[in-house]
Amino acid sequence: MSVPSSELRTVIDRLPFSVDDTDAANESFRRWRDEEDPKAKRHADLWTYCYVCRYFLGKSARGTFDNPSDADELITRAYRKVQENRDGVRNAARYANWVSVVCKNTLLNYTRRNQFSESIDGENRFTLTAETTNAVAEVGFVQEALVEAIEGLPNYLQEPARLYFLENREFEEISEAVGKPVATVRTYKHKAMKELRTDERLREYVNQTDL
Numbered sequence: 001m002s003v004p005s006s007e008l009r010t011v012i013d014r015l016p017f018s019v020d021d022t023d024a025a026n027e028s029f030r031r032w033r034d035e036e037d038p039k040a041k042r043h044a045d046l047w048t049y050c051y052v053c054r055y056f057l058g059k060s061a062r063g064t065f066d067n068p069s070d071a072d073e074l075i076t077r078a079y080r081k082v083q084e085n086r087d088g089v090r091n092a093a094r095y096a097n098w099v100s101v102v103c104k105n106t107l108l109n110y111t112r113r114n115q116f117s118e119s120i121d122g123e124n125r126f127t128l129t130a131e132t133t134n135a136v137a138e139v140g141f142v143q144e145a146l147v148e149a150i151e152g153l154p155n156y157l158q159e160p161a162r163l164y165f166l167e168n169r170e171f172e173e174i175s176e177a178v179g180k181p182v183a184t185v186r187t188y189k190h191k192a193m194k195e196l197r198t199d200e201r202l203r204e205y206v207n208q209t210d211l
Helices: 007-012 024-035 038-062 069-088 092-111 133-152 155-164 169-179 182-196
Strands: none
Touching: 007 038, 024 038, 024 092, 024 182, 038 069, 038 092, 069 092, 092 155, 133 155, 133 182, 155 169, 155 182, 169 182
C-alpha cells in the first residue's frame, strides 16, 4: 500500500474535522461504538487511517526507515492492529491516545529488529531499559503508563506533553499547535518531565541520566 502525500491530503480533506482534533475523533468513535452510528464509523475510520498514515509518513520523511517501502508496511500493520483490537478500548475518550500508542509500539517493534534500545524520540527523552526478552510487554506497559501519567499533568502541560512524548512532534510544531513560543514549549517540556519522573510506574523503566 503506497500512500503518497497528495493522496493522503485528499483523504484528509474528506474528514469533517482536523486530524489534530482528537476530541472529535474520540466522539466519532464513541457514537459509532455506543450508538452504532454508521456516519460516525466512517469518520472514525477516516481519522484513524489519516492519523496512522501521517505518523509513519512523517517518520519516513525524517529518514527513520531503512527502506522507503517500510513506511507502507508499517502503515498497513498499525492500521490492521487498530481495526482488530479497538473493540477492547473501554474508554472512548482515550481512543485517539490508544491509536497513538499502537503506532508507537509498531514503530518500536520495527526498530527492535536490529537492536532494542529505543528512546521515546531522540536525545534527552525517556530511554527504555528493559531486557530484550521482555521488550514487547514492557514497552506496552510503559506506553500505557505514560499516557495515563500525561493525563494527570496540569491542564496546560497535557497537550504539549502529549504532542512531544506520544506524537513525537518537534518544538516548532508544538509551538504552532498550542499557540505558545518555542521557548515556552521547551519550559513546558522540562516541567512535564519533572512531573513524569515521579511516577513510580515509569521510574523503573527509564534511564534517569537521560532526563
